[in-house]
Amino acid sequence: MSVVFLLLGASLVVALIFLGLFIKSVKQGQYDDTWSPSRRMLIDDDPVVKTKTKKEGK
Amino acid sequence: MAYRILSDHGLDRFYTIESAPGVRPQEVDPAFYAALDQPEVRRRVVDFSNGTVSRVTFRIPAIHCAACVWLLENLYRLVPGVGRSEVHFPRKEVTLFVEDAQVPLSALAARLASLGYAPELKLDRLTSVTQASGKHRLLIQIGIAGFAFGNVMLMSIPSYLGLDPHAEASLQRFFGFASLLLSIPVLLFSAQDYFRGAWTGLRQRLLTIDFPIALGITALFLQSTADILRHTGEGYLDSFTGLVFLLLCGKWLQRNTYDAIAFDRDYTSYFPLAVTRRKGGQDESVPLNNLVPGDRVVIRHGELIPADAVIVSGTARLDYSFVTGEAEPVTAVSGDYVYAGARQMGDVLEADLVKDVSQSYLTSLWNNDAFRKPREYELQNMTNLAGRWFTVAVVILAACTALYWWVVDPTQVARTFAAVLIVACPCALALAAPFTFGTAQRLLGRAGLFLRSPSVVEAFARAKVVVFDKTGTLTTGQTGEARHEGGELTREEMAWVTALARCSTHPLSRAIAAGGAGGNLPPVEALELIEGEGLSGTVAGHRIHIGKAGYVGAEAGGDAGGAWVSIDGTVRGRFLTDQTERSGLIDVVRDLSAQGLELTLLSGDRDTARARFEALLGAQADLRFGQSPHDKLDYIRKRQDKGQRVMMIGDGLNDAGALRQSDVGIAVSEDVTLFSPACDAVLSAPEFSRLPAFHRYSRSALGILRAAFALSLLYNVIGLSFAATGMLSPLVSAVLMPVSSLSVVLFTTAATTWAARRAGVTG
Numbered sequence: 029m030s031v032v033f034l035l036l037g038a039s040l041v042v043a044l045i046f047l048g049l050f051i052k053s054v055k056q057g058q059y060d061d062t063w064s065p066s067r068r069m070l071i072d073d074d075p076v077v078k079t080k081t082k083k084e085g086k
Numbered sequence: 087m088a089y090r091i092l093s094d095h096g097l098d099r100f101y102t103i104e105s106a107p108g109v110r111p112q113e114v115d116p117a118f119y120a121a122l123d124q125p126e127v128r129r130r131v132v133d134f135s136n137g138t139v140s141r142v143t144f145r146i147p148a149i150h151c152a153a154c155v156w157l158l159e160n161l162y163r164l165v166p167g168v169g170r171s172e173v174h175f176p177r178k179e180v181t182l183f184v185e186d187a188q189v190p191l192s193a194l195a196a197r198l199a200s201l202g203y204a205p206e207l208k209l210d211r212l213t214s215v216t217q218a219s220g221k222h223r224l225l226i227q228i229g230i231a232g233f234a235f236g237n238v239m240l241m242s243i244p245s246y247l248g249l250d251p252h253a254e255a256s257l258q259r260f261f262g263f264a265s266l267l268l269s270i271p272v273l274l275f276s277a278q279d280y281f282r283g284a285w286t287g288l289r290q291r292l293l294t295i296d297f298p299i300a301l302g303i304t305a306l307f308l309q310s311t312a313d314i315l316r317h318t319g320e321g322y323l324d325s326f327t328g329l330v331f332l333l334l335c336g337k338w339l340q341r342n343t344y345d346a347i348a349f350d351r352d353y354t355s356y357f358p359l360a361v362t363r364r365k366g367g368q369d370e371s372v373p374l375n376n377l378v379p380g381d382r383v384v385i386r387h388g389e390l391i392p393a394d395a396v397i398v399s400g401t402a403r404l405d406y407s408f409v410t411g412e413a414e415p416v417t418a419v420s421g422d423y424v425y426a427g428a429r430q431m432g433d434v435l436e437a438d439l440v441k442d443v444s445q446s447y448l449t450s451l452w453n454n455d456a457f458r459k460p461r462e463y464e465l466q467n468m469t470n471l472a473g474r475w476f477t478v479a480v481v482i483l484a485a486c487t488a489l490y491w492w493v494v495d496p497t498q499v500a501r502t503f504a505a506v507l508i509v510a511c512p513c514a515l516a517l518a519a520p521f522t523f524g525t526a527q528r529l530l531g532r533a534g535l536f537l538r539s540p541s542v543v544e545a546f547a548r549a550k551v552v553v554f555d556k557t558g559t560l561t562t563g564q565t566g567e568a569r570h571e572g573g574e575l576t577r578e579e580m581a582w583v584t585a586l587a588r589c590s591t592h593p594l595s596r597a598i599a600a601g602g603a604g605g606n607l608p609p610v611e612a613l614e615l616i617e618g619e620g621l622s623g624t625v626a627g628h629r630i631h632i633g634k635a636g637y638v639g640a641e642a643g644g645d646a647g648g649a650w651v652s653i654d655g656t657v658r659g660r661f662l663t664d665q666t667e668r669s670g671l672i673d674v675v676r677d678l679s680a681q682g683l684e685l686t687l688l689s690g691d692r693d694t695a696r697a698r699f700e701a702l703l704g705a706q707a708d709l710r711f712g713q714s715p716h717d718k719l720d721y722i723r724k725r726q727d728k729g730q731r732v733m734m735i736g737d738g739l740n741d742a743g744a745l746r747q748s749d750v751g752i753a754v755s756e757d758v759t760l761f762s763p764a765c766d767a768v769l770s771a772p773e774f775s776r777l778p779a780f781h782r783y784s785r786s787a788l789g790i791l792r793a794a795f796a797l798s799l800l801y802n803v804i805g806l807s808f809a810a811t812g813m814l815s816p817l818v819s820a821v822l823m824p825v826s827s828l829s830v831v832l833f834t835t836a837a838t839t840w841a842a843r844r845a846g847v848t849g
Contacts, residue, residue, distance in 0.1 A: 064175035
């Protein structure tokens with residue numbers, strides 16, 4: 029059963045790493061604005077080379 | 087125009103992101119932002135600068151959609167010298183990295199404004215810096231409590247399953263110590279605020295809800311530690327960490343605020359950052375803080391008078407509606423005394439300042455005591471009241487239990503005493519209010535009433551007297567058509583008057599012109615205009631005067647408002663304007679009265695509309711006109727001294743004192759992200775007619791809270807019966823605590839949502 033000690037220790041270490049990452053992300057302000065990042069990713073980047081095509085729509 | 091600017095820079099995708107992005111471009115005078123280049127102002131606006139690149143944050147109320155975010159974050163393609171930019175949507179802010187040499191801040195601000203994203207630059211930027219670190223701290227506290235809760239529960243599984251503790255003694259000991267280790271940060275960091283709250287409460291001789299909570303979790307932790315160290319059991323650490331976690335979640339909900347709406351604004355967020363000062367024939371832009379009495383300032387159309395002043399040259403047509411509640415613009419000429427906060431609607435004006443910005447007629451309101459004391463509802467709410475009784479009951483019960491066991495079986499005294507305190511921890515009680523009011527706040531916000539914090543729901547529900555402001559609150563502030571009183575005018579005479587009124591730009595004249603006869607009007611000859619008095623002219627051979635009573639020659643006595651008219655020397659009555667009332671006002675009044683509320687009216691305006699509002703609010707209603715901002719504050723204080731709970735509904739700076747003094751102050755605002763005075767709630771103006779529904783809903787939320795209290799009390803009685811008889815095993819505690827807390831959370835959330843649908847707030 030002593031393997032339980034090892035397992036438990038390992039799982040705690042992993043959990044602690046995640047806790048640390050969580051604290052870090054909070055301090056960086058990643059949870060301050062939960063609205064715009066979700067929209068930002070939906071907007072595609074423009075192609076770098078600007079081509080003079082006819083605008084679609086209006 | 088916006089489209090042209092955008093498409094020139096290859097940014098026409100703006101229009102494909104949202105169907106109606108709606109940028110409103112404006113012609114912008116770069117001089118308007120010139121103050122930004124002043125070193126002192128610049129230092130306040132710039133967050134950080136390394137000499138060549140600066141980071142600037144602008145608040146832009148116009149940000150409202152994904153396309154806005156996209157455009158502002160692609161600003162570098164539009165404005166050379168701008169580097170990265172990032173939008174913080176909830177706060178409606180954009181952070182820009184700017185190369186100082188390429189773009190002066192004033193040019194950047196003007197460019198943003200020309201795109202329709204005018205940065206808001208107000209005096210408060212000169213005096214304060216906003217920070218939101220309290221939110222971070224609470225999040226970390228929740229994170230740590232949640233982490234400990236999960237892991238401790240994992241290690242408690244063997245005992246939940248009833249495994250033989252003696253078979254694996256070493257394992258059990260290990261689990262115990264590991265749990266203890268995990269719980270220490272929860273006690274010391276996560277639960278910190280409860281201890282601090284209890285302590286400050288005790289020092290002020292107040293038993294707040296924090297006290298029994300602190301007592302309960304201390305008992306839990308100490309009992310568990312004793313059990314683990316003495317190998318007599320596995321303790322209640324799973325209950326302990328779970329409890330703290332849930333409580334903190336409730337607190338998180340209670341902190342729920344609207345980033346885009348500021349509830350703490352004073353005059354500094356209404357006044358501009360800088361004004362133009364004329365010194366030795368030269369104009370310079372000066373930060374408002376540096377103005378001293380004696381300075382000569384230049385006020386252009388649309389600008390504010392920064393401090394009480396005397397006009398030196400030019401004619402002022404001042405809109406005082408935000409300051410005094412007076413709806414009609416006031417005309418003032420050279421030598422007249424004008425008050426800070428008035429907006430110039432006429433042309434350029436020069437004035438000498440008489441007072442400091444903070445000592446003016448209006449701004450001195452903020453020196454009143456009402457602005458210093460904390461809001462009462464933060465302390466005297468139902469939860470704390472219930473907590474007080476609860477604490478007393480629990481302490482007595484714990485003492486009785488200890489006494490009983492001391493007689494029967496002294497070895498059980500410490501254990502049962504601790505068990506009573508553990509079970510009595512008013513976790514469910516403390517969670518009831520945040521979840522009930524938190525849900526109510528969220529749903530009300532969706533419907534258009536934005537509350538400063540969930541606890542405002544309670545204050546809102548308990549109000550018994552409603553005090554309305556008139557201009558901008560019950561009326562929309564826009565003037566409608568002029569109405570004539572004092573004798574009849576024939577159709578022909580009306581045409582003459584209309585023809586003359588058309589020659590003036592004064593709002594009253596325009597109202598007369600708008601309401602008058604249409605079609606071809608006779609020409610006006612020998613027109614004479616006396617600014618601030620009135621105008622006269624000859625129409626179809628008749629000499630007609632329109633203007634102040636004195637100008638026209640009318641004997642008006644005390645009531646001289648409106649525009650008087652004379653034809654060929656005989657006074658023929660006067661024109662008055664009624665402001666347009668908010669739609670549904672009659673129903674609002676009727677419904678609120680039916681709910682047993684007393685309605686009163688305080689107006690800064692003259693009492694030309696008294697008859698109308700007497701008919702509306704009833705003859706017995708207390709209507710007061712010509713009230714100064716200080717009068718309004720004092721009136722509310724007087725009502726409170728009689729023990730009445732007062733709700734103030736207003737809109738302007740002149741109501742700021744009353745809003746602050748009242749038990750719950752609601753500001754009505756056409757655009758909730760723009761300026762509104764300090765208040766407890768902001769009501770979106772189009773939703774004004776739903777105010778009675780909101781109030782009814784807040785009352786049912788209060789009822790739900792009472793039911794939740796009863797429910798949590800029931801759980802406590804069950805728990806206490808276990809505890810007092812010495813039968814509180816960790817398993818019972820581990821089941822009872824989460825069940826009681828979670829059922830209260832579920833009940834309140836569901837009931838509040840259902841009540842909202844029934845009251846017509848949602849759905």
